[in-house]
Amino acid sequence: MSAYAFPGLANYWIAIVLMMIGLYVVMAHENLIKKIVGLNIFQVSVFVLYISMGKVKGGPAPILADNITIYSNPLPHVLILTAIVVGVATTALGLALIVRVNEQYGSIEDDDIRDLENAE
Amino acid sequence: MSVDVISSDLLNVALLVFMGITAVAVARLRNLFAVVMLSGIYSLLGATLYVVLDAVDVAFTEAAVGAGISTVLMLGTLALTTSREKATPTARARTAMALSVAIGAVLIYATLDMPLFGDPSAPINHHVVPRYLDESLEETGVPNVVTAVLASYRGYDTLGETFVIFTAACGVLVLIGRPRRRKTDGTGASKA
Structure with missing residues (x-):
């Protein structure tokens, strides 16, 4: 067994399970706020997947210091920093749309809104 | 270890x-x-x-x-x-469950080819990364490599990110920022 047997691929697997829970919430639920929360769950699990790939065993955070030769990979960190901020921007826009939809239809349930649309 | x-x-x-x-x-x-x-x-x-x-x-x-x-x-x-x-309709929940389990299974199958967690010889830890770790202190003077890449090497990316936030803020303001007249026909505008 190599030194990297634990957690091996388990980190990626759990991240994928989290991702699928998020996808399930987005697909299964009619409530628009719940859909946004599902999207957030999906998003954070993608971040976990990336950060897991950048971890190097025995390496500290990539802040340069003397006497340290091995560091964790800084590139996924940079990508995910950008993604987090963009993620909150899209969340804010989605929530604003939900508030508008609620003003227009008096409901934030997808199927209710569809019925109201068809009735008009 | x-x-x-x-x-x-x-x-x-x-x-x-x-x-x-x-x-x-x-x-x-x-x-x-x-x-x-x-x-x-x-x-x-x-x-x-x-x-x-x-x-x-x-x-x-x-x-x-x-x-x-x-x-x-x-x-x-x-x-x-x-x-x-x-409550969520069960038929819809069942379809969603089946779909997400199927997609998850495909993704887990795809991870079997990935390098193990924490392996320093994984491809992701080569190519441009050693250069950033070795040269960034000299080139930018910032000991935190993440900051050096974010603000210096990839400064335009961060500028683009700021545009994204600006656009989102404009969108939110356009959608709900201005005061609106209440509709007279009853529905909507319940508490806003």
Whole structure:
């Protein structure tokens, strides 16, 4: 067994399970706020997947210091920093749309809104 | 392998399992207030996990932006709309479950080709990364490599990110920023 047997691929697997829970919430639920929360769950699990790939065993955070030769990979960190901020921007826009939809239809349930649309 | 490496791996898996429990609770609960709070906890667990995985800058941002600002925005939306979700039709839930299990199985099959967790010889740790680690202190004078890449080598990316936030802020303001006349026909504009 190599030194990297634990957690091996388990980190990626759990991240994928989290991702699928998020996808399930987005697909299964009619409530628009719940859909946004599902999207957030999906998003954070993608971040976990990336950060897991950048971890190097025995390496500290990539802040340069003397006497340290091995560091964790800084590139996924940079990508995910950008993604987090963009993620909150899209969340804010989605929530604003939900508030508008609620003003227009008096409901934030997808199927209710569809019925109201068809009735008009 | 030293003891603290093993214990940090155990902590890593334990945090991921906690995140899983939180996510399942989010999927099952119908009180939206509890759902939003759990989503904040989920983000905070994620931030703790990033510290364990050495991504301290990401952890900082996730705790402030993901767990903080997102939760506040969602609570604001709950105040303007409703905090109770209707029951989900079972047929739809079953289709969604089948689809997500299928996609998850394909993705897990795809990970079998990936290098093991923490392996320094993985392809992701080569190519441009050693150059950043070796040269960035001399070229930018910033000891934190993440900051050096974010603000110096990839400065235009960060500028683009600012444009994205600006656009989103404009969108939000256009959608709900201005005061509107209340509609006279009754529906809508309940509490806003």
